[in-house]
Amino acid sequence: MDSQLLIRNEIVIMVFYLIWFLVIKYNLKITYNKWNMVGLLCFGSIMNVITVITGITPMSGFHLKIDISTININLINGIGEMLNEGMFGVYNIVGNVLLFMPVGFLVPLICNRYNSFLKVTLFGFLISLFVECWQLFLFRGSDVVDLFLNTLGTMLGYFIYCLCKKMFFRFVMKFSSEQYSLQKIEEAGTVFSAIVPIVIAISLGFLDRVIYGI
Numbered sequence: 001m002d003s004q005l006l007i008r009n010e011i012v013i014m015v016f017y018l019i020w021f022l023v024i025k026y027n028l029k030i031t032y033n034k035w036n037m038v039g040l041l042c043f044g045s046i047m048n049v050i051t052v053i054t055g056i057t058p059m060s061g062f063h064l065k066i067d068i069s070t071i072n073i074n075l076i077n078g079i080g081e082m083l084n085e086g087m088f089g090v091y092n093i094v095g096n097v098l099l100f101m102p103v104g105f106l107v108p109l110i111c112n113r114y115n116s117f118l119k120v121t122l123f124g125f126l127i128s129l130f131v132e133c134w135q136l137f138l139f140r141g142s143d144v145v146d147l148f149l150n151t152l153g154t155m156l157g158y159f160i161y162c163l164c165k166k167m168f169f170r171f172v173m174k175f176s177s178e179q180y181s182l183q184k185i186e187e188a189g190t191v192f193s194a195i196v197p198i199v200i201a202i203s204l205g206f207l208d209r210v211i212y213g214i
Contacts, residue, residue, distance in 0.1 A: 006052045012200050013044050020192060024185065033182070035174040039110035040189050046102040047127075047197035053099060054131045056198065057205030059214070061139040070141040078145035096149035097156065100124050104157020105164075111190040112176045112183050117158055124154025127194060134202075 017040070024032050051057070072078050082089035103124045108115040114123060128150035132142040165172045177183055208214070 002052055005057070006048060009048050009051065009197065009200055009204065010045065012204065013048055013197055014041075016196050016200070017041060017044060020189070028185070030182070030185065033175070033177055033186075036110055036176060036186055036189070039106060039175045040193050043102075043106045043110060043190070043193040044197055046106065047194055048201070050099060050103075050127070050131075051197050051201035054135075055138070055140060056131055056134050057201050057208070058138060059205040059208045062137060062206075062209070063139075064137065066136045070136070072141065072143045072145065075144050075148055078143060082145065093149060096146055097153040100128065100150040100153030101157035101160070103127065104154035104159075105161045106157075107190060108158060108161050109172065109175045110193075111186045112178070113187045114190060115176075117155070120158045121151060121155055123194070124157075125151045127198075128154075130198070 021032060021037065024030055079093070082093055085092070104120055107120050107123050114120055125147070128147050131150075132144075132147050135142050161172075176186055
């Protein structure tokens with residue numbers, strides 16, 4: 001993982017969060033749930049890690065010509081090939097699952113409106129799908145195996161959330177609101193936390209290309 005890229009993107013993300021919270025506080029005149037703020041910050045940070053690990057920055061290369069030969073759509077063969085790579089393949093499989101488990105855990109934690117298995121699974125699936133589709137424009141291959149494993153990780157994260165909710169109900173419920181008006185803001189904040197790190201990673205990547213004349 002590129003630690004410098006991670007830190008730089010995180011700083012920019014925090015600036016956007018500061019603007020977001022100030023807008024909520026002073027324009028909408030709403031007292032924001034501090035626990036939800038913590039959850040949103042964690043989610044934004046996780047999304048930043050995802051953008052760096054999956055390498056969606058166009059810094060290393062960008063093209064508009066899509067080569068469909070780089071797309072692997074055979075799930076069974078793809079997993080088999082990974083397993084044939086030995087421990088490296090196992091680490092790759094486990095890593096793809098673990099990478100998206102926080103998504104499945106944090107999304108229902110910070111947003112009551114997304115607190116269902118199907119909605120959370122779809123949320124993680126769409127994030128992974130975007131990453132795989134975007135990689136078609138980079139010098140990276142797109143793989144249905146990654147999409148499957150990321151979605152599986154989201155599912156497992158949701159199951160962990162459900163377990164934590166049963167064990168620590170009062171604490172878990174601090175992160176989201178039962179009030180309808182606040183739920184809409186929390187939903188917007190959750191989508192904001194998913195999109196902004198991706199947009200920042202891509203935008204700064206293009207800026208880097210301009211600065212370094214790539």
